[in-house]
Amino acid sequence: MAFRKSKIVECAVTAPSFFWLTLLFVIPTIIVFAIAFKPADPYGGVGGGWTLHTILTLSNPNYPAIIWRTIWISIITTLFCVVLGIPTGYCLARVSARWRHILLVLIVVPFWTSFLVRVFAWKVLLHPDGFLKRMLVALDVLRPDSLLLYNDNAVLLVMVYTYLPFAILPIYAATEKFDFHLIEAARDLGATRFQTLFKVFLPGIQRGLITAFLVVFIPALGSYVIPDIVGGLSSEMIGNKIAQRTFVDRHLPHASALSALLTLAVLVPLIAIFGMQKRKSKEPPTLIETA
Amino acid sequence: MAEFLRFEEITKTFGDLRAVDNVSLSVNKGEFFSLLGPSGCGKTTLLRLTAGFEQPDSGRIYLNGQDITNLPPHKRKVNTIFQNYALFPHLSVWENIAFGLRVAKRPMREIKDEVARMLSLIQMTEQAQKKPAQLSGGQKQRVAIARALINKPQVLLLDEPLAALDLKLRQRMLIELDLIHDEVGITFLYVTHDQGEAMSLSDRIAVMHLGKIEQIGAPAQLYEAPRNSFVAAFIGDTNFFEGRVAGKASGDYSKLNIEGFPDVLCFNDKQINEGELVYLSVRPEKFRVSRDKPEGNGLHNVVPGRVEDVVYLGTHTKYWVRVQDYRISVYQQHSRFLLDEKTIRWNDDVWVSWHADDGFMLEYYSESDEKLMELPPEGVGSLSAPPEGRTEEA
Numbered sequence: 001m002a003f004r005k006s007k008i009v010e011c012a013v014t015a016p017s018f019f020w021l022t023l024l025f026v027i028p029t030i031i032v033f034a035i036a037f038k039p040a041d042p043y044g045g046v047g048g049g050w051t052l053h054t055i056l057t058l059s060n061p062n063y064p065a066i067i068w069r070t071i072w073i074s075i076i077t078t079l080f081c082v083v084l085g086i087p088t089g090y091c092l093a094r095v096s097a098r099w100r101h102i103l104l105v106l107i108v109v110p111f112w113t114s115f116l117v118r119v120f121a122w123k124v125l126l127h128p129d130g131f132l133k134r135m136l137v138a139l140d141v142l143r144p145d146s147l148l149l150y151n152d153n154a155v156l157l158v159m160v161y162t163y164l165p166f167a168i169l170p171i172y173a174a175t176e177k178f179d180f181h182l183i184e185a186a187r188d189l190g191a192t193r194f195q196t197l198f199k200v201f202l203p204g205i206q207r208g209l210i211t212a213f214l215v216v217f218i219p220a221l222g223s224y225v226i227p228d229i230v231g232g233l234s235s236e237m238i239g240n241k242i243a244q245r246t247f248v249d250r251h252l253p254h255a256s257a258l259s260a261l262l263t264l265a266v267l268v269p270l271i272a273i274f275g276m277q278k279r280k281s282k283e284p285p286t287l288i289e290t291a
Numbered sequence: 292m293a294e295f296l297r298f299e300e301i302t303k304t305f306g307d308l309r310a311v312d313n314v315s316l317s318v319n320k321g322e323f324f325s326l327l328g329p330s331g332c333g334k335t336t337l338l339r340l341t342a343g344f345e346q347p348d349s350g351r352i353y354l355n356g357q358d359i360t361n362l363p364p365h366k367r368k369v370n371t372i373f374q375n376y377a378l379f380p381h382l383s384v385w386e387n388i389a390f391g392l393r394v395a396k397r398p399m400r401e402i403k404d405e406v407a408r409m410l411s412l413i414q415m416t417e418q419a420q421k422k423p424a425q426l427s428g429g430q431k432q433r434v435a436i437a438r439a440l441i442n443k444p445q446v447l448l449l450d451e452p453l454a455a456l457d458l459k460l461r462q463r464m465l466i467e468l469d470l471i472h473d474e475v476g477i478t479f480l481y482v483t484h485d486q487g488e489a490m491s492l493s494d495r496i497a498v499m500h501l502g503k504i505e506q507i508g509a510p511a512q513l514y515e516a517p518r519n520s521f522v523a524a525f526i527g528d529t530n531f532f533e534g535r536v537a538g539k540a541s542g543d544y545s546k547l548n549i550e551g552f553p554d555v556l557c558f559n560d561k562q563i564n565e566g567e568l569v570y571l572s573v574r575p576e577k578f579r580v581s582r583d584k585p586e587g588n589g590l591h592n593v594v595p596g597r598v599e600d601v602v603y604l605g606t607h608t609k610y611w612v613r614v615q616d617y618r619i620s621v622y623q624q625h626s627r628f629l630l631d632e633k634t635i636r637w638n639d640d641v642w643v644s645w646h647a648d649d650g651f652m653l654e655y656y657s658e659s660d661e662k663l664m665e666l667p668p669e670g671v672g673s674l675s676a677p678p679e680g681r682t683e684e685a
Contacts, residue, residue, distance in 0.1 A: 179377065182380075184377070185379070188343075188344075189439075
């Protein structure tokens with residue numbers, strides 16, 4: 001009885017979000033996948049009938065290179081964000097409540113400014129005639145003819161800047177729940193600081209790290225505004241190609257095919273990670289109270 | 292006996308608070324030594340200084356002749372059992388116990404053997420693959436003990452290890468701890484606020500208060516000969532009477548003037564001078580109550596009183612007896628089968644007597660002594676005292 005009732009309640013509670021996800025995520029994704037198998041129509045729309053033509057054009061050697069660069073830049077971005085996010089999250093969790101509030105606000109405040117404006121601000125900052133460039137030249141760090149803007153490094157810098165808060169927040173949340181007695185326990189048992197970090201602290205905030213990885217890596221894969229504004233010709237990412245196919249070439253099936261490819265590139269590692277986590281939590285959940 | 296762990300004039304402050312105030316202390320090898328005191332007395336700080344989690348402002352700590360004051364925690368041959376166990380949640384029981392040997396990069400074979408030995412010592416071989424979250428409190432406790440002992444520490448530090456357990460389990464773990472101490476022969480430094488735990492386990496106890504050590508001694512010593520009113524009040528139950536030394540009696544005894552009492556005789560081993568303000572402390576079980584005035588041998592004090600409350604407790608009966616301004620707590624074994632007495636009941640007039648050797652005079656200690664005088668009748672043993680006015684037939 002109770003079981004059936006709780007089942008009904010569970011379904012009722014889940015239904016709205018399930019409906020929401022289906023309507024706004026599953027169906028659009030299916031549409032994107034479907035359009036990839038449609039012919040283009042000369043006016044920028046989608047023609048009738050089905051074709052494999054668009055999918056086959058993806059074998060053009062240009063695309064693997066772009067996808068590889070996209071994944072590579074995203075991985076480096078994620079690494080930087082997580083590595084910078086760990087000490088920041090740690091500090092946030094350890095400082096007094098007063099300071100924590102101030103620092104958290106400082107981390108969130110940039111979001112009050114439009115993302116585009118912030119990226120353009122970087123463009124101004126890194127511009128060949130910009131303040132930063134001139135200062136570095138004056139300090140003899142840079143040569144006058146070197147470029148800060150329009151290359152992979154600029155893309156990477158702005159990507160890390162953009163996604164860092166998304167890494168800090170989950171790492172901070174996990175660190176705050178971390179029991180710092182465990183660090184003392186590890187040190188007490190003979191672990192060096194280094195061993196304590198890798199054997200106790202990082203495994204302890206593992207969930208935060210996984211979340212940080214996902215919320216940085218996935219959006220980073222799809223970014224196109226940043227490479228578009230601060231990147232050069234050679235720092236194009238898959239997002240730029242999709243935008244170009246949609247807005248410039250008006251070739252929706254091609255854009256869809258690229259999107260589908262990106263979606264798969266995201267889904268496969270995601271499913272792999274969840275599969276791993278599931279296997280871990282499958283251990284017997286018994287609780288024995290006989291001491 | 293060889294002193295093994297030595298604290299020399301240790302002081303540690305946190306802001307304005309002097310958590311440990313110029314403490315010197317020696318622990319012998321193989322000893323079960325307890326630091327006992329109310330919360331905030333500095334006992335845990337002293338333990339953390341030993342483990343290396345804190346650095347003293349001044350003073351030195353020596354372990355086995357070596358100055359360990361500035362050694363980082365992982366280089367000290369001491370291990371800690373934490374109050375909340377601090378087991379690593381992401382590691383299994385086996386991995387938790389093996390942690391110390393693993394970070395020391397010992398060969399796998401040795402690790403396997405040692406962990407197996409520890410698992411059998413704590414009787415948890417079957418639970419080796421479980422995660423801490425799947426264990427009960429007592430099991431976590433045992434894993435924490437095994438994890439600390441596997442490193443073969445010279446001193447095992449225990450920070451209120453039983454505080455998180457329920458009463459039944461606590462009593463069982465108390466026995467287990469005692470057995471483990473006997474078995475491994477390591478020096479134990481045990482921190483607790485529970486005088487019962489400290490009394491039943493320790494070879495010696497240091498009673499701490501406000502960062503200072505009030506008295507060090509064997510449990511019986513602290514109970515029978517407390518140095519001051521704080522120790523007397525903290526260890527066991529007692530009755531306090533405020534009085535003045537009125538003069539010498541025969542031998543080492545002095546006469547004591549307590550308001551409303553006839554002259555009271557008391558052993559004066561501390562040679563307290565005439566006219567000094569003192570507190571007389573008499574443990575509840577040292578009193579006798581009787582209907583007939585007992586005949587003393589000259590060293591007995593006898594005062595009349597009236598029974599205000601009787602609590603039958605099986606092993607003994609507890610009486611609250613009103614004597615002038617005092618409400619005296621008395622524990623008395625039952626004498627139901629002795630011929631001489633009728634059962635003492637509520638509101639009976641009785642005689643309260645005690646031997647001069649059973650009371651001890653304590654000098655004025657601190658301002659908090661004033662509270663001792665207000666508290667005794669209602670405060671001492673108030674946990675087991677029934678509400679006012681209710682009586683139980685003995």
